[in-house]
Amino acid sequence: SDIVPDPATARINSSCEQMIQSLSKAPGATVAVLSSRRTADIKGRIKVPGIHIGGCSGLEWIIAGKGLFRRNLDPERIRHNRYRALPALKRLKNIYGVIVEDKYWSVTIHFRRAGKASAEQVGEILNTKPLHNFRKYSGPDAVEIQFSRFGNKASGLRFLCELIDYNASPGSITYSGDDENDASAMKWVLDQGGTAITVGRLPLVRKSILADSPADLASKVLKLPGLTSSSYCISNQA
Numbered sequence: 001s002d003i004v005p006d007p008a009t010a011r012i013n014s015s016c017e018q019m020i021q022s023l024s025k026a027p028g029a030t031v032a033v034l035s036s037r038r039t040a041d042i043k044g045r046i047k048v049p050g051i052h053i054g055g056c057s058g059l060e061w062i063i064a065g066k067g068l069f070r071r072n073l074d075p076e077r078i079r080h081n082r083y084r085a086l087p088a089l090k091r092l093k094n095i096y097g098v099i100v101e102d103k104y105w106s107v108t109i110h111f112r113r114a115g116k117a118s119a120e121q122v123g124e125i126l127n128t129k130p131l132h133n134f135r136k137y138s139g140p141d142a143v144e145i146q147f148s149r150f151g152n153k154a155s156g157l158r159f160l161c162e163l164i165d166y167n168a169s170p171g172s173i174t175y176s177g178d179d180e181n182d183a184s185a186m187k188w189v190l191d192q193g194g195t196a197i198t199v200g201r202l203p204l205v206r207k208s209i210l211a212d213s214p215a216d217l218a219s220k221v222l223k224l225p226g227l228t229s230s231s232y233c234i235s236n237q238a
């Protein structure tokens with residue numbers, strides 16, 4: 001999505017939505033959207049039929065025409081870790097300019113609007129108990145804290161391939177994203193001979209293509225050869 005002051009108001013960029021609609025109508029193409037949000041949340045933001053929707057970084061998927069599938073969400077561990085993290089999260093929420101986005105299985109700490117002193121406070125809290133024990137992924141002016149042992153987007157993408165019986169062949173997968181967790185999926189895609197696109201100023205992984213905005217991403221994707229007969233996964237633009 002375009003960057004907005006309140007993460008709850010984020011919507012998919014219009015250019016990316018048009019791109020997804022175009023790809024979803026192409027014969028032989030497989031299109032998926034992967035996010036750290038829950039699938040129910042994503043489904044309410046993206047109104048494109050016939051695509052696969054991945055939530056919790058791929059721990060749950062809504063497969064088009066089949067329904068919801070989950071793996072390794074580990075609800076007991078999530079509840080336990082949320083309880084442990086609650087005092088630190090309250091401290092973070094009280095820092096000026098910081099937004100704590102609660103997705104239940106994880107939380108994302110947004111500090112784009114925070115000043116230098118506030119950002120330093122965030123760093124100090126993240127690096128002390130119990131938060132320093134949790135898996136964390138950095139993104140543009142944000143850090144996601146995961147309460148599950150699982151939640152790597154590379155694993156989530158492999159789970160999708162299993163669910164839809166998709167055998168990745170060289171050049172058959174294109175993946176885009178903008179944060180540290182996306183980098184794990186990009187490395188896997190590149191290892192399969194696919195294409196990775198970083199949305200940002202610097203490449204997340206070596207050999208990824210750069211797109212400076214969601215609109216630029218949409219333009220670059222539609223110019224790639226062979227996408228109408230391959231799989232495309234867009235991450236974190238919703």
